[in-house]
Amino acid sequence: MRFSPGLKAGIASLKSQLLQRSPDSNEAMQTITAILPETPEVSLPGWLYRQQVYPKLYWSSRIDESASDEFRGETRDVEVAGLGVAMVRTGDDARAFLASLAGSDCRKQYYWLSTFDNDTPVLILPRIELLKQQGHFLLRVNAVDRANLSGAVHLPGYTPIPQWMADLRDQDLLSLLSGQFDTPELDIEYERRIDQPNHETWRELVGQAKACISARDFEKVVLARETRVFCAKQTDAMLLAAHWQQSVESCYQFVFQTSSDNGFISFSPERLFRRTGCHLDTEALAGTAMRSCDRDQDHELGQQLLLDEKNTREHRLVVEDILEKLGGLSDAVSQSGRGLWKQKHIQHLIYPLRAKLHTGIDDHRILAALHPTAAIAGSPARVARDFLTLHEPFRRNWYAGTHGCVSASKTEIAVSLRAAQIVKNEIKLFSGAGIVAQSDADAEWSELEQKIRAPLELIHRCHALSPIPSLA
Numbered sequence: 001m002r003f004s005p006g007l008k009a010g011i012a013s014l015k016s017q018l019l020q021r022s023p024d025s026n027e028a029m030q031t032i033t034a035i036l037p038e039t040p041e042v043s044l045p046g047w048l049y050r051q052q053v054y055p056k057l058y059w060s061s062r063i064d065e066s067a068s069d070e071f072r073g074e075t076r077d078v079e080v081a082g083l084g085v086a087m088v089r090t091g092d093d094a095r096a097f098l099a100s101l102a103g104s105d106c107r108k109q110y111y112w113l114s115t116f117d118n119d120t121p122v123l124i125l126p127r128i129e130l131l132k133q134q135g136h137f138l139l140r141v142n143a144v145d146r147a148n149l150s151g152a153v154h155l156p157g158y159t160p161i162p163q164w165m166a167d168l169r170d171q172d173l174l175s176l177l178s179g180q181f182d183t184p185e186l187d188i189e190y191e192r193r194i195d196q197p198n199h200e201t202w203r204e205l206v207g208q209a210k211a212c213i214s215a216r217d218f219e220k221v222v223l224a225r226e227t228r229v230f231c232a233k234q235t236d237a238m239l240l241a242a243h244w245q246q247s248v249e250s251c252y253q254f255v256f257q258t259s260s261d262n263g264f265i266s267f268s269p270e271r272l273f274r275r276t277g278c279h280l281d282t283e284a285l286a287g288t289a290m291r292s293c294d295r296d297q298d299h300e301l302g303q304q305l306l307l308d309e310k311n312t313r314e315h316r317l318v319v320e321d322i323l324e325k326l327g328g329l330s331d332a333v334s335q336s337g338r339g340l341w342k343q344k345h346i347q348h349l350i351y352p353l354r355a356k357l358h359t360g361i362d363d364h365r366i367l368a369a370l371h372p373t374a375a376i377a378g379s380p381a382r383v384a385r386d387f388l389t390l391h392e393p394f395r396r397n398w399y400a401g402t403h404g405c406v407s408a409s410k411t412e413i414a415v416s417l418r419a420a421q422i423v424k425n426e427i428k429l430f431s432g433a434g435i436v437a438q439s440d441a442d443a444e445w446s447e448l449e450q451k452i453r454a455p456l457e458l459i460h461r462c463h464a465l466s467p468i469p470s471l472a
């Protein structure tokens with residue numbers, strides 16, 4: 001077993017700082033930080049898996065290696081492991097907080113989560129954060145006074161955090177931390193799989209969508225599928241994420257787990273927006289092709305994607321949708337041109353956009369304007385969403401919602417794609433595909449399969465003797 005002496009030293013430092021805190025401080029919450037003396041190469045989801053405190057949160061930013069210099073911006077490697085809850089803001093409180101944040105000198109960093117249907121995020125400030133920034137580790141406690149703990153227990157839509165945990169003093173919470181860093185093997189016993197819609201219903205749905213497109217009701221709709229994988233025993237979302245993480249490339253990484261049997265994971269390639277001061281970076285990401293292990297063939301597949309009429313149409317509608325929405329937020333929009341965004345098994349068309357925001361536009365206004373884009377709902381959005389409400393045979397909830405990290409100076413929000421919801425012994429995997437006039441139902445069905453290939457391969461590896469039937 002691997003333990004970290006650095007973490008032990010960090011905990012001791014935070015405890016002594018907590019003791020020195022002035023008892024009559026007027027601040028309801030103080031942030032206390034320790035820099036860890038050593039920097040072990042560890043998996044933060046693996047470390048989180050070892051902890052007993054809930055909720056657990058993991059977030060990592062996307063690194064824009066393949067973006068052009070002008071659009072790359074600050075591509076710092078930031079990873080965060082959060083434990084417990086110091087503060088939750090929802091509804092009007094979250095909206096008011098985001099409005100007050102714009103232009104303020106507030107240094108706190110909240111984590112952000114919203115559903116597909118909602119334009120107001122839940123904002124979470126963890127009690128303990130272990131942050132990795134450019135190879136350095138920081139341990140932080142957002143220390144709360146016990147009198148202010150009451151509002152911290154309930155998270156909408158999630159199992160309540162046990163009262164004993166919410167009541168723990170910060171010192172006691174720190175004592176609960178495990179310094180163990182190694183990630184155990186994943187042990188999943190696959191039993192069966194159900195797709196909603198199934199292949200036959202998918203063909204019918206794509207047919208109905210194309211009939212609406214011919215009738216000019218809408219131009220594009222993004223239909224999705226929920227794949228329910230049933231296992232013999234409970235799967236831990238954080239442990240699944242620690243393994244899944246090893247097979248992803250350049251994407252946002254997010255895990256939110258409220259108990260050992262309930263968690264949400266998203267390893268998403270798609271940025272909704274990044275705001276740095278009053279500068280906004282966003283992008284149109286849509287259109288999909290396979291990848292190949294052979295370099296030349298992979299290049300060829302990328303070139304075909306760039307030239308393909310159906311994918312170009314699918315992507316163009318997203319570019320137009322975002323450009324129109326940016327009109328309400330900014331006067332000046334710069335565009336860098338179309339490119340490819342490569343993931344492990346698939347590649348997408350990408351079109352980065354940069355805008356200078358009008359004065360007074362806060363992060364809630366940006367979310368309300370941009371979400372949901374034509375990459376996840378369709379175009380025009382309202383009619384496409386009505387089609388989804390009527391026909392999609394499951395609720396999207398957190399899938400195709402948003403997640404990220406918000407602060408006064410910088411906010412980075414991703415669309416929650418390539419996602420899984422784990423509840424007890426069931427793993428729900430979500431994938432969607434843009435349907436336009438030229439779409440072929442069976443080709444789109446194969447695309448759905450490719451989009452959940454990484455977690456399916458993990459489950460398959462755990463259960464090599466009876467492989468998961470491929471429905472592609």
Ligand SMILES: C=C(O[C@H]1C=CC=C(C(=O)O)[C@@H]1O)C(=O)O
Nearest residue numbers: 286287288375417431432433434
């Ligand atoms: C809706 C999803 O992907 C979107 C993002 C990129 C490419 C897409 C496509 O090619 O259809 C989708 O618009 C998903 O992965 O669940």
